[in-house]
Amino acid sequence: MGGFLSASSRRTVLAAAAATVLLGRRAWAQASDPLVSWNDGAAKQAILDFVARVSRESGPDFVKPAERIAVFDNDGTLWAEQPVYFQVQFAFDRIKALAPQHADWKEKQPFKAVLEGDARALAATGEKGLLEIMAVTHAGMTTEDFAKSVADWLATARHPRFNRPYSELIYQPMLELRAYLHANAFKTFIVSGGGVEFMRVFAERVYGVPPEQVVGSSGVVKFQMGADGKPTLIKEAKVEFIDDGPGKPVGINRFIGRRPILAFGNSDGDHQMLQYTAAGPGARFMGLVHHTDAEREYAYDRQSHIGKLDKALDEAIARKWTVVDMKKDWRTVFPAPR
Amino acid sequence: MGGFLSASSRRTVLAAAAATVLLGRRAWAQASDPLVSWNDGAAKQAILDFVARVSRESGPDFVKPAERIAVFDNDGTLWAEQPVYFQVQFAFDRIKALAPQHADWKEKQPFKAVLEGDARALAATGEKGLLEIMAVTHAGMTTEDFAKSVADWLATARHPRFNRPYSELIYQPMLELRAYLHANAFKTFIVSGGGVEFMRVFAERVYGVPPEQVVGSSGVVKFQMGADGKPTLIKEAKVEFIDDGPGKPVGINRFIGRRPILAFGNSDGDHQMLQYTAAGPGARFMGLVHHTDAEREYAYDRQSHIGKLDKALDEAIARKWTVVDMKKDWRTVFPAPR
Numbered sequence: 189m190g191g192f193l194s195a196s197s198r199r200t201v202l203a204a205a206a207a208t209v210l211l212g213r214r215a216w217a218q219a220s221d222p223l224v225s226w227n228d229g230a231a232k233q234a235i236l237d238f239v240a241r242v243s244r245e246s247g248p249d250f251v252k253p254a255e256r257i258a259v260f261d262n263d264g265t266l267w268a269e270q271p272v273y274f275q276v277q278f279a280f281d282r283i284k285a286l287a288p289q290h291a292d293w294k295e296k297q298p299f300k301a302v303l304e305g306d307a308r309a310l311a312a313t314g315e316k317g318l319l320e321i322m323a324v325t326h327a328g329m330t331t332e333d334f335a336k337s338v339a340d341w342l343a344t345a346r347h348p349r350f351n352r353p354y355s356e357l358i359y360q361p362m363l364e365l366r367a368y369l370h371a372n373a374f375k376t377f378i379v380s381g382g383g384v385e386f387m388r389v390f391a392e393r394v395y396g397v398p399p400e401q402v403v404g405s406s407g408v409v410k411f412q413m414g415a416d417g418k419p420t421l422i423k424e425a426k427v428e429f430i431d432d433g434p435g436k437p438v439g440i441n442r443f444i445g446r447r448p449i450l451a452f453g454n455s456d457g458d459h460q461m462l463q464y465t466a467a468g469p470g471a472r473f474m475g476l477v478h479h480t481d482a483e484r485e486y487a488y489d490r491q492s493h494i495g496k497l498d499k500a501l502d503e504a505i506a507r508k509w510t511v512v513d514m515k516k517d518w519r520t521v522f523p524a525p526r
Numbered sequence: 527m528g529g530f531l532s533a534s535s536r537r538t539v540l541a542a543a544a545a546t547v548l549l550g551r552r553a554w555a556q557a558s559d560p561l562v563s564w565n566d567g568a569a570k571q572a573i574l575d576f577v578a579r580v581s582r583e584s585g586p587d588f589v590k591p592a593e594r595i596a597v598f599d600n601d602g603t604l605w606a607e608q609p610v611y612f613q614v615q616f617a618f619d620r621i622k623a624l625a626p627q628h629a630d631w632k633e634k635q636p637f638k639a640v641l642e643g644d645a646r647a648l649a650a651t652g653e654k655g656l657l658e659i660m661a662v663t664h665a666g667m668t669t670e671d672f673a674k675s676v677a678d679w680l681a682t683a684r685h686p687r688f689n690r691p692y693s694e695l696i697y698q699p700m701l702e703l704r705a706y707l708h709a710n711a712f713k714t715f716i717v718s719g720g721g722v723e724f725m726r727v728f729a730e731r732v733y734g735v736p737p738e739q740v741v742g743s744s745g746v747v748k749f750q751m752g753a754d755g756k757p758t759l760i761k762e763a764k765v766e767f768i769d770d771g772p773g774k775p776v777g778i779n780r781f782i783g784r785r786p787i788l789a790f791g792n793s794d795g796d797h798q799m800l801q802y803t804a805a806g807p808g809a810r811f812m813g814l815v816h817h818t819d820a821e822r823e824y825a826y827d828r829q830s831h832i833g834k835l836d837k838a839l840d841e842a843i844a845r846k847w848t849v850v851d852m853k854k855d856w857r858t859v860f861p862a863p864r
Contacts, residue, residue: 254730254736257738331779375738377738384780384783385783388783392592398592399782399783399784400595400713400715400738400739400781400782400783400784401738402783406780409776409779409780410772410776411772411773411775411776411798411802413798413801418805419775419798419801419802419805421775421776421779421802434748434749435749437749437757437759438747438748438749438759441669441747441759442722442744442747443738443781444737444738445722445723445726445737445738445740446737446738460749460751460757463751463757464749464757464759467756467757
């Protein structure tokens with residue numbers, strides 16, 4: 189004892205031993221590795237390097253904390269999106285829940301197709317059919333009543349393959365990434381093609397993202413003063429803004445008002461958001477989740493109807509953006525069931 | 527010495543003396559009174575009481591920090607709005623700056639009227655004239671170029687009566703109120719009829735409000751990919767959203783996604799925002815700045831064209847909302863010149 193290690197090395201070893209005992213092994217591993225669910229590799233290293241570069245106050249790539257804005261797509265980037273977008277599944281389930289009050293739906297499209305689970309007949313109703321479904325499930329009610337219908341659905345519905353609540357089919361590595369960014373003074377936003385009022389119901393509880401940091405598509409909302417003198421906000425069956433594709437940089441400009449330095453997506457719907465992020469000055473991080481894991485989740489990209497990843501993948505490869513290979517790069521996909 | 531004061535009293539007195547010496551008298555007064563520019567009275571007391579109630583963890587009116595959302599109108603509430611809205615003055619000054627590149631404006635309305643300072647001729651061009659002025663000063667350029675034109679104007683233009691930069695004609699008592707709210711874990715937003723891209727240029731520097739906490743009116747913005755592969759956002763001459771009157775609760779719902787517990791305005795354009803805030807559960811604070819001080823600022827309310835305060839004043843009186851009498855309640859109006 190003594191002399192073999194320097195005094196400072198002894199202190200380090202003792203501190204590590206004490207931390208292991210006090211925190212437990214798993215917690216200690218987490219404390220020392222903020223991205224434990226990421227396997228070592230180029231993607232993980234690129235994240236660690238980028239955050240270190242923009243945080244180093246004396247370095248050439250330092251970014252003031254107020255400007256460390258990070259944006260994340262939701263469907264396919266923070267939670268799963270197969271076999272159908274979860275919000276569309278919500279709409280279908282809602283049609284079924286409302287059907288007893290609408291006897292005519294049994295014989296009326298597109299409702300008949302939804303009630304009978306007839307995908308071909310539903311597809312035949314086209315965009316008009318989808319808008320009708322959205323109108324009865326997402327409009328004609330107060331913002332509060334809509335939020336309640338989403339909360340009720342999340343509390344009871346289960347994913348057909350994983351038999352888990354939809355809000356548990358979130359990506360553990362992305363939770364860790366966002367926590368790591370927060371620990372380094374980043375402010376993170378969701379920027380999604382999904383409905384903003386839909387996402388806000390669970391974003392705070394599930395992701396820790398407050399409502400004011402959720403950007404999404406929206407329908408028109410009208411202020412209405414009730415006869416009782418109580419004002420309400422009514423959701424109307426009219427599209428106001430589609431936060432997808434070229435709409436994403438527009439939504440970022442409108443809601444956030446500054447260009448992100450980090451953006452993460454998974455599909456061509458995120459392409460312009462990544463281009464817009466890449467075009468700013470200084471250090472930048474552009475990331476894509478590539479769904480390559482049919483066993484633990486799903487494998488899809490260029491040919492997929494949902495979450496098609498084609499042009500954005502080409503540009504990511506050409507410009508050396510970070511492409512996360514789900515199968516190789518993620519040790520864990522979903523959090524362990526509670 | 528000794529025995530006259532208890533040990534703890536002696537420590538308090540010594541600490542106060544030391545603080546006075548170290549901080550200077552004014553700073554010490556500020557440390558002990560977060561609202562030094564407010565005279566004692568019902569308005570100041572109502573603010574202090576409200577913040578204490580929602581912050582007391584064991585009390586019946588406790589509000590979780592994440593839900594302590596406070597919204598402030600801008601024109602007439604955080605900065606002055608007379609003799610014309612500052613953003614309109616910006617547009618007029620911009621017309622003058624652009625005139626050398628537009629020889630035809632000398633003979634063409636509404637530009638001729640602006641260049642000649644002919645208010646009557648300008649008024650005669652009506653809403654169409656105003657939209658034309660907005661189109662050439664607020665559209666047909668990138669969001670960055672617009673922000674630069676605003677920054678240039680703020681750096682050089684001076685208010686005709688006070689001969690100070692417009693960004694110095696902000697209300698010192700409201701700066702203190704917002705700082706006091708922040709110290710008590712509130713998150714504050716600007717919710718204004720003014721243009722969101724206009725306000726974001728100075729809101730962070732002048733008020734300490736980051737761009738993502740500014741809600742305002744907006745024009746359509748389009749994503750455009752340049753031939754050089756560089757994406758830009760172009761402002762178009764098309765109104766997208768008017769964040770005024772019934773639009774304010776809609777804007778709050780869209781951008782913030784939760785109902786505020788405190789709202790401050792100064793005109794009928796803030797009426798619905800105050801009603802919406804008042805209609806939520808639990809403790810609420812609704813405030814109006816009443817411009818009663820012709821000597822230090824301006825005196826106007828029910829008959830004013832700009833910042834008309836009529837119906838909202840009636841409801842504030844009837845429902846015992848807080849009406850700030852600028853002349854009586856504010857010790858200071860504007861910050862001392864730097």
